[in-house]
Amino acid sequence: MDPVTKFSLTLQILGLTLCALSLLCSAFTFQDYSDALGKSILFFEGQRSGRLPPNQQLTWRGNSGLSDGSSYHVDLVGGYYDAGDNVKFGLPMAFTTTLLSWSVIEFGSSMQNHLENAKAAIRWGTDYLLKASTATPGALYVQVGDPNMDHHCWERPEDMDTPRNVYKVSTQNPGSDVAAETAAALAAASVVFKDSDPSYSTKLLKTAMKVFDFADKYRGSYSDSLNSVVCPFYCSYSGYLDELLWGASWLHRASQNSSYLAYIQSNGHILGADDDDYSFSWDDKRAGTKVLLSKNTQEFQLYKAHSDNYICSLIPGSSSFQAQYTAGGLFYKASESNLQYVTTTAFLLLTYAKYLSSNGGVATCGSSTQVDYILGDNPAKMSYMVGFGERYPQHVHHRGSSLPSIHAHPDHIACNDGFQYLYSRSPNPNVLTGAILGGPDNRDNFADDRNNYQQSEPATYINAPFVGAVAFFSSKTTTN
Numbered sequence: 001m002d003p004v005t006k007f008s009l010t011l012q013i014l015g016l017t018l019c020a021l022s023l024l025c026s027a028f029t030f031q032d033y034s035d036a037l038g039k040s041i042l043f044f045e046g047q048r049s050g051r052l053p054p055n056q057q058l059t060w061r062g063n064s065g066l067s068d069g070s071s072y073h074v075d076l077v078g079g080y081y082d083a084g085d086n087v088k089f090g091l092p093m094a095f096t097t098t099l100l101s102w103s104v105i106e107f108g109s110s111m112q113n114h115l116e117n118a119k120a121a122i123r124w125g126t127d128y129l130l131k132a133s134t135a136t137p138g139a140l141y142v143q144v145g146d147p148n149m150d151h152h153c154w155e156r157p158e159d160m161d162t163p164r165n166v167y168k169v170s171t172q173n174p175g176s177d178v179a180a181e182t183a184a185a186l187a188a189a190s191v192v193f194k195d196s197d198p199s200y201s202t203k204l205l206k207t208a209m210k211v212f213d214f215a216d217k218y219r220g221s222y223s224d225s226l227n228s229v230v231c232p233f234y235c236s237y238s239g240y241l242d243e244l245l246w247g248a249s250w251l252h253r254a255s256q257n258s259s260y261l262a263y264i265q266s267n268g269h270i271l272g273a274d275d276d277d278y279s280f281s282w283d284d285k286r287a288g289t290k291v292l293l294s295k296n297t298q299e300f301q302l303y304k305a306h307s308d309n310y311i312c313s314l315i316p317g318s319s320s321f322q323a324q325y326t327a328g329g330l331f332y333k334a335s336e337s338n339l340q341y342v343t344t345t346a347f348l349l350l351t352y353a354k355y356l357s358s359n360g361g362v363a364t365c366g367s368s369t370q371v372d373y374i375l376g377d378n379p380a381k382m383s384y385m386v387g388f389g390e391r392y393p394q395h396v397h398h399r400g401s402s403l404p405s406i407h408a409h410p411d412h413i414a415c416n417d418g419f420q421y422l423y424s425r426s427p428n429p430n431v432l433t434g435a436i437l438g439g440p441d442n443r444d445n446f447a448d449d450r451n452n453y454q455q456s457e458p459a460t461y462i463n464a465p466f467v468g469a470v471a472f473f474s475s476k477t478t479t480n
Helices: 003-024 030-046 090-110 112-134 176-192 198-217 222-229 241-255 258-267 286-293 301-313 339-358 368-375 416-422 460-476
Strands: 139-144 166-170
Touching: 030 112, 030 368, 030 460, 090 112, 090 139, 090 176, 090 339, 090 460, 112 139, 112 176, 112 198, 112 460, 139 176, 139 222, 166 222, 176 198, 176 222, 176 241, 198 241, 241 258, 241 286, 286 301, 286 339, 301 339, 339 368, 339 460, 368 460
Parallel strands: none
Antiparallel strands: 139 166
């Protein structure tokens, strides 16, 4: 048996073992997963900026940021607040939109009556990204709000009186990382809307192509161009080469234009195709790119090999195992907002399994362990999704959720007056349904403490890949 076949067979055996274990030990029914899916999508309504639609379900929120961009003579109303603050950061917002789109592309057929809400969440992001991409020729608007000033206040988005500064990258001050991620988001979303709204899909794809050309032609990191405005909040620590390969990969997937295939084949080695990488996040796209390209195994055999290495790095007992797990079974990568790595990893495992299956292989589905852990099958017996299960965090690090709703308390709550709610021991008055928080530490301990943002803050990019992962289990698992 040749080494490649032997390695593939090893993966299949490991995968079958994990599949059997995960299905036998599942702590939830498909109805539970469907409920979690609906709530994981609903969370995005709590993060909306702009004028809320009549069908808004999280009714404790109100309109906000309605003049964003106006002082710069551009319309930047809309989009998402990234986490528990009131800043619109372009890099994580674009990544969130890409991952929401990828979730629908791969697992939309399992979303049933939740599909339209998932597509609405994507469109809320892409409508804003289209504005940011087309408002000014030769520029991309990448942020609204001064994070340093915003973080000195604890106030509802509806009350914001901190500076709504606007920041952009341009030909003179490039940002290939954020631009290529924006291109990826628009391209991925164009696939989502290709059948249901062809004209919108075409607009998304054409804009994605232009934004990618801008990212590739005017190279540089937005961290260097914008400095303390984006760092340390969303510094591009991995640089911009990974986003260029990621963006080109999504344009190849969305357009089937041979020029993007040629770009990947010509530039892949320079942009990180030869690198094994073992995390996937708003900053580092390498592992995600390898899995995305491995769908076409004939053209991208190299990327499949790296994807195999990535998968094996997560599986105890494999020769390349290097992941860390807590005693309770949680994949552990970082002390701050660890569940972002858990949800992206679970999503990649399932997506790669799907690709292998479609190519005649068998792959892992051990990601149900991670999904179940988040939903409450863990040593603390606590769901880390707000509003799911009998026991979930009550003190979420989130301004809008922790302050009285504008409907319950119509009077303005000033910048410094809100801190009494940050430090209060009372539960958040507004339930941020569906929010997945940063999660427990490496000993499975979780402090339900609003002031501990490392563990208690939600983020859009934690939820986005979870949408796809939990959608898979909402249709596949039918027994406890």
